[in-house]
Amino acid sequence: MLTGYRRGGFRFASPAGVLAADGVVERIGALGAVPAALDAGALVVGLIPFDPAAACALTVPETVRWGAPLAELPAAARPVRARWVRQEGDPAAYRDGVRSALAALASDEVSKVVLARELALTADGPLDPGAVLGALAARDRDGYVFAAPTGRGDLVGATPELLLSRRGDLVVSNPLAGSRPRSADPALDRATAAELLASAKDRREHAYVVSAIADALSPLCATIDVPAEPELIATEAMWHLSTRVTATSEATALDLALALHPTPAVCGTPADAARELITRTETFDRGFYSGLVGWCDSAGDGEWAVALRCGEIAGDTARLFAGAGIVAGSDPDAELAETSAKFRTFLSALGAEENA
Numbered sequence: 132m133l134t135g136y137r138r139g140g141f142r143f144a145s146p147a148g149v150l151a152a153d154g155v156v157e158r159i160g161a162l163g164a165v166p167a168a169l170d171a172g173a174l175v176v177g178l179i180p181f182d183p184a185a186a187c188a189l190t191v192p193e194t195v196r197w198g199a200p201l202a203e204l205p206a207a208a209r210p211v212r213a214r215w216v217r218q219e220g221d222p223a224a225y226r227d228g229v230r231s232a233l234a235a236l237a238s239d240e241v242s243k244v245v246l247a248r249e250l251a252l253t254a255d256g257p258l259d260p261g262a263v264l265g266a267l268a269a270r271d272r273d274g275y276v277f278a279a280p281t282g283r284g285d286l287v288g289a290t291p292e293l294l295l296s297r298r299g300d301l302v303v304s305n306p307l308a309g310s311r312p313r314s315a316d317p318a319l320d321r322a323t324a325a326e327l328l329a330s331a332k333d334r335r336e337h338a339y340v341v342s343a344i345a346d347a348l349s350p351l352c353a354t355i356d357v358p359a360e361p362e363l364i365a366t367e368a369m370w371h372l373s374t375r376v377t378a379t380s381e382a383t384a385l386d387l388a389l390a391l392h393p394t395p396a397v398c399g400t401p402a403d404a405a406r407e408l409i410t411r412t413e414t415f416d417r418g419f420y421s422g423l424v425g426w427c428d429s430a431g432d433g434e435w436a437v438a439l440r441c442g443e444i445a446g447d448t449a450r451l452f453a454g455a456g457i458v459a460g461s462d463p464d465a466e467l468a469e470t471s472a473k474f475r476t477f478l479s480a481l482g483a484e485e486n487a
């Protein structure tokens with residue numbers, strides 16, 4: 132179901148199952164144009180950008196199929212056989228950006244900001260987004276693996292972060308923030324995880340996200356449960372601090388997700404000052420990276436993941452994105468290393484490595 136992805140389609144694999152949507156009944160280019168009511172059984176699927184005022188890439192698809200979760204299927208690893216001819220990125224500029232963010236933090240302009248960088252890889256021929264999707268799905272059986280058209284190309288990724296799901300009236304939001312790269316040495320890997328869980332700086336970075344989510348959800352929910360302590364979760368490349376917030380609400384999954392987006396896991400605190408600092412510091416347009424990817428149905432059920440660990444594939448180029456939360460006490464070299472580690476899953480699916 133996943134590798135059959137073609138431009139104009141939509142694929143979204145979550146721990147609940149795989150959604151394959153194809154064909155277009157209606158294209159929705161702005162959040163204000165999302166139909167207030169859908170025909171029974173119809174879905175809205177696609178991408179919402181980091182900047183909610185920018186154009187979105189949502190559709191009401193013609194056909195919708197659901198399949199078993201990836202974790203229940205055999206993993207068919209299929210590396211993308213591309214010959215890479217060029218790689219462009221500017222790690223030094225990222226480090227400088229972190230330094231200016233630290234100055235903004237010191238002057239109390241913001242308490243947290245998430246800064247991202249871009250890595251562009253060029254192959255000697257056209258890339259197949261369906262093959263990249265398949266390679267990511269073979270490596271990540273438990274996360275949210277997706278492909279969707281952006282207008283310029285296709286955004287393909289494997290994100291660990293669920294912004295929000297709603298089934299019936301049960302709402303789940305699972306923010307992540309505070310990270311360490313994993314290690315191939317099991318003892319070092321366990322020690323790194325324990326160090327992350329005990330790190331006051333990372334707990335602060337995480338707490339900004341959890342409290343923003345609790346504040347935004349509370350007025351829209353009849354009940355809400357916010358665990359007091361974060362837990363650890365692992366992807367192939369990263370450890371993260373994670374908090375699973377549960378709530379009950381009658382609002383739709385899309386309305387709830389929009390009330391949260393962008394959280395301090397991708398923007399910062401306070402949000403307006405952080406967004407301004409991001410615009411001033413980052414040298415590229417985030418587009419759909421750190422936006423939302425998912426679906427909502429006519430009953431208001433749905434799942435929206437944060438579009439991270441992803442790349443936009445257009446022709447022979449893959450543009451990858453990764454960011455890291457900066458708070459007082461962050462170290463520019465460590466944040467750069469964190470973004471490199473976050474690139475790793477996508478790069479290994481491409482059969483590539485970051486040039487030092």
Ligand SMILES: C=C(O[C@H]1C=CC=C(C(=O)O)[C@@H]1O)C(=O)O
Pocket residue numbers: 245247292307308309310371395396397421439440452453454455456457473
């Ligand atoms: C912004 C990204 O990650 C976010 C999600 C999890 C952990 C994060 C962190 O520890 O900085 C980020 O807030 C990214 O992967 O590009």
